[in-house]
Amino acid sequence: MEYEPVIGLEVHAQMLTYSKIFCGCSTTFGEGPNSQTCPVCQGMPGVLPVLNKKVVEFAMKMSLATSCRINPECVFARKNYFYPDLPKGYQISQYALPLAEFGYVDIELNGGNKRIGITRIHMEEDAGKLVHDEHNPSSYVDLNRTGVPLIEIVSEPDIRSAEEAAAYLRRIHEILVYLEVCDGNMEQGSFRCDANVSLRPRGAEAFGIRAELKNMNSFRNVQRALEYEIKRQQYVLEGGGEVVQETRLWDDTQGVTHSMRGKEEAHDYRYFPDPDLVPIQVSDAWIDEIRRTLPELPLEKRERFLREYGIPAYDAGVLTASRALADYYEAVVKLSGKPKAASNWVMGDILRFLNEDRRDIRDCPISAESLAEMIVLIEDGTISGKIAKEVSEEMYRSGKPPRVVIEEKGLVQITDEGALEKTIETVMAANPAQLEQFRSGKDKVFGFFVGQVMKATQGKANPQLVNDLLKKMLPGT
Amino acid sequence: MKITKDEVAHVAHLARLEFDVEETEKFTSQLNDILLYMEKLNEADTTGMEPMTHAIAQKNAFREDAVLPSLPIREALSNAPDPKGEFFRVPKVIE
Ligand SMILES: [Zn+2]
Numbered sequence: 001m002e003y004e005p006v007i008g009l010e011v012h013a014q015m016l017t018y019s020k021i022f023c024g025c026s027t028t029f030g031e032g033p034n035s036q037t038c039p040v041c042q043g044m045p046g047v048l049p050v051l052n053k054k055v056v057e058f059a060m061k062m063s064l065a066t067s068c069r070i071n072p073e074c075v076f077a078r079k080n081y082f083y084p085d086l087p088k089g090y091q092i093s094q095y096a097l098p099l100a101e102f103g104y105v106d107i108e109l110n111g112g113n114k115r116i117g118i119t120r121i122h123m124e125e126d127a128g129k130l131v132h133d134e135h136n137p138s139s140y141v142d143l144n145r146t147g148v149p150l151i152e153i154v155s156e157p158d159i160r161s162a163e164e165a166a167a168y169l170r171r172i173h174e175i176l177v178y179l180e181v182c183d184g185n186m187e188q189g190s191f192r193c194d195a196n197v198s199l200r201p202r203g204a205e206a207f208g209i210r211a212e213l214k215n216m217n218s219f220r221n222v223q224r225a226l227e228y229e230i231k232r233q234q235y236v237l238e239g240g241g242e243v244v245q246e247t248r249l250w251d252d253t254q255g256v257t258h259s260m261r262g263k264e265e266a267h268d269y270r271y272f273p274d275p276d277l278v279p280i281q282v283s284d285a286w287i288d289e290i291r292r293t294l295p296e297l298p299l300e301k302r303e304r305f306l307r308e309y310g311i312p313a314y315d316a317g318v319l320t321a322s323r324a325l326a327d328y329y330e331a332v333v334k335l336s337g338k339p340k341a342a343s344n345w346v347m348g349d350i351l352r353f354l355n356e357d358r359r360d361i362r363d364c365p366i367s368a369e370s371l372a373e374m375i376v377l378i379e380d381g382t383i384s385g386k387i388a389k390e391v392s393e394e395m396y397r398s399g400k401p402p403r404v405v406i407e408e409k410g411l412v413q414i415t416d417e418g419a420l421e422k423t424i425e426t427v428m429a430a431n432p433a434q435l436e437q438f439r440s441g442k443d444k445v446f447g448f449f450v451g452q453v454m455k456a457t458q459g460k461a462n463p464q465l466v467n468d469l470l471k472k473m474l475p476g477t
Numbered sequence: 478m479k480i481t482k483d484e485v486a487h488v489a490h491l492a493r494l495e496f497d498v499e500e501t502e503k504f505t506s507q508l509n510d511i512l513l514y515m516e517k518l519n520e521a522d523t524t525g526m527e528p529m530t531h532a533i534a535q536k537n538a539f540r541e542d543a544v545l546p547s548l549p550i551r552e553a554l555s556n557a558p559d560p561k562g563e564f565f566r567v568p569k570v571i572e
Contacts, residue, residue, distance in 0.1 A: 024545025
């Protein structure tokens with residue numbers, strides 16, 4: 001029987017605030033253990049959590065950017081369970097009345113676009129971090145992360161393959177980072193993903209029994225884990241067995257998922273509204289205010305780049321991968337008036353330089369002004385495209401503008417006909433054998449002469465002019 | 478009966494409470510009385526009423542996103558029965 005995977009994803013994204021969601025403790029990553037806690041986030045009796053307004057605003061931005069409907073009123077709820085990383089014995093989250101619902105994003109696949117529904121987006125606090133002792137039966141608790149603001153983005157079970165899941169995640173990640181509400185750092189846990197996976201016979205309506213996958217900390221691992229889990233469930237079903245509803249952990253080194261037994265009975269969270277936190281009312285005026293702050297989103301930008309600059313879809317995709325890169329490219333286009341040349345240079349040399357040094361475009365030593373100036377210098381014939389490669393390398397190394405580099409290295413293109421004619425005469429005189437070959441009909445030798453002239457001018461001769469002059473001079477008369 | 482002994486035992490387990498047989502019976506009967514009393518609320522006509530989640534009418538109590546000093550580590554750990562270095566120490570939990 002042919003099976004069809006049904007996948008839903010839950011993304012946890014850390015909101016990029018300075019302070020925690022319900023107290024003033026810092027959210028800075030990597031500080032000493034337990035150095036960023038207070039009575040509120042430690043869950044001492046008698047304290048009162050107060051909601052960080054920025055968290056609501058950031059969550060609203062993401063909701064609007066994914067076409068969700070923001071509920072006019074939402075509340076926080078307590079999710080009750082015991083775990084040493086949760087000092088209060090409950091996590092403050094949202095349950096029956098989340099911030100936003102009924103959204104979607106469009107993902108690009110080889111076979112065209114697909115719309116993935118978003119069930120809900122809600123706000124919650126993160127838990128602490130556990131470090132397990134390798135040698136002793138102890139675990140160590142760091143509560144710095146406790147109370148760090150998160151949003152959870154829950155997708156509809158619209159995803160049908162590991163590949164679609166990866167495309168969806170990339171889209172959500174890209175939007176969050178574009179909005180500047182999340183730094184998107186997966187290694188530090190600012191962007192995490194769990195997946196619900198089940199199989200059903202192709203064409204069937206009803207869903208199969210699902211497993212929940214956790215512990216996948218990169219896009220690649222999400223895809224690998226889903227591919228593995230789909231195969232595993234298929235194997236179970238084809239063998240006449242039943243998939244067990246359970247949580248499974250992805251094991252990156254072994255490339256398999258393991259059952260996480262024993263925690264199932266704990267899934268009785270007894271949610272109830274948190275009496276410490278009053279309801280949040282979101283007016284239309286507030287929504288409009290937030291909507292006005294939304295930047296152009298990646299997909300919109302991509303489409304505009306195709307339309308306005310006439311560059312290939314692939315280029316538009318690369319250039320809009322981050323807001324900073326897109327801004328850089330657009331600045332170069334604006335200053336040079338050459339969208340295609342700008343795209344070639346940014347996609348080629350600039351990104352290659354930056355990738356080699358693992359540098360961000362914001363730290364690029366070649367400013368948009370300098371790159372644009374260089375493109376203009378190529379266009380007006382001051383330097384050849386070949387020399388420009390040398391110039392750009394020096395610009396990247398020194399941060400100097402192109403005119404300075406060209407002057408210092410004496411790289412201005414030779415366009416003086418008289419001077420070039422003299423060089424060609426010298427070259428012809430120095431290579432009588434090749435000249436003889438050419439004149440007896442061996443056209444291929446033409447390239448040899450071009451090379452010799454370029455060599456004699458250290459690559460500075462205008463190639464078109466060299467071609468024209470050689471055509472005139474080589475045949476003799 | 479509004480609640481069974483099994484349900485009381487289940488809730489006790491979720492709350493990490495241990496009851497002996499007598500206690501379980503006592504609490505089952507007490508909880509039953511409380512739930513029966515709550516039944517009275519069902520007699521009120523709530524047609525057209527929005528369910529309320531809070532007893533006060535206030536909404537939107539916010540703070541600005543500003544960092545305040547946290548506790549010094551020694552104070553942060555001062556209630557811990559068995560700290561180690563800068564950490565709380567707990568019996569090993571394996572996921
Ligand atoms: Zn705190």
